Structure formats: structure tokens, C-alpha cells
Amino acid sequence: MKKRHATLAVLAGAATVALALSGCSASSSASSSGPVTLKVWTGFTGGDRPGYTQIVKDFEKSHPDIKVQMTVQPWDTIQQKLPSAWLTGQGPDIAAPSSDPNAIAQYVKTNSVMALTNTGSGKDDINTSKLAPGTVKEFTYDGKLYAIPANFATLSLYYNKKLFADAGIENPPTTVAEMATDAKKLTGNGVSGLVLADNQTIQMWPILQWLEGGDIVNSKGCSVLQTSASQKGLSTWSDLVQNDKISPVGLTGAEADSVFSAGKAAMEMNGPWAAPGYKSAGIDLGIAKIPVGVDGKSVTLGSTAPLAISAKTKYPEQSKEFLAYWTSKSVQQKFSLTTGFPPLRTDLSNDSKLKADPTVSVFASQVPDSRLYLPHLDNATKVDSDAYVPLLGKITRGTSVADATKEAGQTIDGLTGCSK
Structure with missing residues (x-):
């Protein structure tokens, strides 16, 4: 992730199958007799991409009834096509709308993103109390959480x-x-x-x-x-x-x-x-x-990008499962060890495995002390x-x-x- 070339950017790496931006329906690849397919758009193109690939592979292995197709494309392409795609219901189930965390606000205003209700400490919940400082507030509007941090860097x-x-x-x-x-x-x-x-x-x-x-x-x-x-x-x-x-x-x-x-x-x-x-x-x-x-x-x-669910997804429960998995402690630990990037959780700052890596340990230790730049502004x-x-x-x-x-x-x- 070469991040010094863009302002307010979190250009992290991501995942798997590069699909054309054809705007196919979120439900078109699912069969009533087969697994659900979640479509995900991201702009993550950097060196931590193997870590996101691993998240998807591990998720599919532990959730055999859900497949994930992650499309990686330039941020400006997503920013041009996603607003209308989500408004018409022809876009992906899940997307990182922008490298700018504040961009989620425009999708909230147009009712394009789903409020996340699966917050808590359960297995399939997003444990908001453990997410990096400022990220929950950054993605909360009128008391409702609309995105999670797709990544986090210090x-x-x-x-x-x-x-x-x-x-x-x-x-x-x-x-x-x-x-x-x-x-x-x-x-x-x-x-x-x-x-x-x-x-x-x-x-x-x-x-x-x-x-x-x-x-x-x-x-x-x-x-x-x-x-x-x-x-x-x-x-x-x-x-x-x-x-x-x-x-x-x-x-x-x-x-x-x-x-x-x-x-x-x-x-x-x-x-x-x-x-x-x-x-x-x-x-x-x-x-x-x-x-x-x-x-x-x-x-x-601290810098981050949002990951949100389309308000028109046909698979809200499966999409929320994926976001909960993405932010879970074991997944974030593995991601950090794979990529050298810090986890997006505060409860891994003193993790023994992360502390054993001299590079990861420094960045991970600073997650609790981090602040976002111009948050919620x-x-x-x-x-x-x-x-x-x-x-x-x-x-x-x-x-x-x-x-x-x-x-x-x-x-x-x-x-x-x-x-x-």
C-alpha cells in the first residue's frame, strides 16, 4: 500500500477475483439451490493485498454457504460508478466507497447504505468497543453505525x-x-x-x-x-x-x-x-x-477507509456476517501477521504474536493512541x-x-x- 501519493487516503491491499464493473445485480449470481454470492468492490491495490485475499478465502471456508467475489479497481472508478449503482440496486452488496472516510456521509444522505445492527460481543457481531479510536464515531450518523473500518494504519x-x-x-x-x-x-x-x-x-x-x-x-x-x-x-x-x-x-x-x-x-x-x-x-x-x-x-x-453494505442488498444477513468476520479478533491478528499492517482493533496492541514482529509491533502498539485527521467533518x-x-x-x-x-x-x- 503506497500511501504517500494521495491526500486523506488509505490505500490498502485487498482481494481476489477482478470482475468487470458491469453493474450486474447484487443477486444475479446466486442460485436458490446454491450458495449466496456477495459482490464486493474495493480500491485496495497495495502490498497488503495478500492479507485481504486470505480473509476472503478463510471466510468462504468457514461459511460454505457464502461466496465472495471482490472486485479491485481504482478509487476514482468506484467514486464515479458506485453512487448511481447503489441508488438503482445494481451495485455490489458491499463496498469500500472511497479512501476518504468522510465519504460515507454522502451515501447516508441518499439512503444508499444499510445501518449495521449486529453490534455487540457475540460471534457474528461487530464489536464496536474494540475498534480503533474514532472509527465508530466517524461512521455513525444520527446514532446509527453505517460502516466499519475496512483497514487501519498508524x-x-x-x-x-x-x-x-x-x-x-x-x-x-x-x-x-x-x-x-x-x-x-x-x-x-x-x-x-x-x-x-x-x-x-x-x-x-x-x-x-x-x-x-x-x-x-x-x-x-x-x-x-x-x-x-x-x-x-x-x-x-x-x-x-x-x-x-x-x-x-x-x-x-x-x-x-x-x-x-x-x-x-x-x-x-x-x-x-x-x-x-x-x-x-x-x-x-x-x-x-x-x-x-x-x-x-x-x-x-490513524487512517482508515469505510466498508459498508448496500441498502438494497438481497443478502443483508450474510453481508453483516462478512463484516463481523472481517473485524473479528482472530482475523485481524492473522491479517496483521500476514501483511505487516496494524490490526483495526485496540485489543491486539499487546498481542504476543504481533509483539514478536519488530515492525508490526510498533504500528500495532500505537492503534490505541491514534487520531483521525479531520474526522466527521x-x-x-x-x-x-x-x-x-x-x-x-x-x-x-x-x-x-x-x-x-x-x-x-x-x-x-x-x-x-x-x-x-
């Missing part, structure tokens, strides 16, 4: 052990203050201390704000960029970029990855999808938890593209944080309809 701190040793630093930073100090010390001789992308990337700048106690919006969707805590995080790191040159300015996610892969960056915040490529590039790689913030608490970015995609990304571009190129956050805050409030 960001960790990648570091180049050789560059640390060359700089006389024995261990990765454990506090945000140490990370800032180390970033300065590691910068020089063609090396960036902490490479920071600010566009076409999964966002890591919000983490820097959260570590200082700041945020982007409050629960009402109003900008809080102008608060002292928010400005502190932005000021600290924009100053380090401008004045101490800890990172090149204006990098995309892919460009930041290339800098780290080339051994020209000592640290980078990134997700589990990056580890295989960095190891293949010969980086003496270390992975650590994101350092704790000023309050001594851990926090990192109207116009979240435009808040990112029209306000937050331009803000980062300005403060790393000389605009004062006070001026830039004032302008971005006004844009955000206009997009969300906030009235202070």
Missing part, C-alpha cells in the same frame, strides 16, 4: 540508524523536544534531519500540532488554528524547516520517501507500507513510536486542499504563522459553515 517514526550513529545519537527520540533537537543535530552534509512532506501526502503535520496540544478544528468544525497551542506546534517546526533546514520545502509524499530511501534523511514519519521499500533500498532501518508530546502522552495519526477534503495544505506551504516559505493561520482559519470556517 504512522511511526522511521530513522536511519547509520546516520544516527554518525551524529553520535544512540537512540531515537522519545519526546517531541528530543525530536526537534535531534532533527537539528542530524541536519548537514546533504542530510535532512526530519524530512517533512506538505502536499500530496498523508498528513503528518497534524501530529506535530497534537504533540503540542493543538489541533485544526474543534468538535463544531470551527478552526482552532489560532490557539496558542496550535500555533506553537506550527511555529516550532516551520522555524526548523526555514531556519535550520531540517527538511527541503514543498516536498510531496513520494519525494519525501525518495529522500529517505536515498539515505539523505535521518527521520521520517510514515506508515507500515514504507518499510519493505526502505529495507530493499539498503537503509539501516529503525522504527520507533512517535515521541510523546508536551503532556507526556502518545499520539499519532463536512468538506474535509476541501479543508485539507484549500486551507491546510496552503497553510503549510506558506509557513515554510516565510509567511508568519499568525497571518497564515488567520487566513486558513477563515477559509476553514467558510467551508464548514462554522459560526463563532
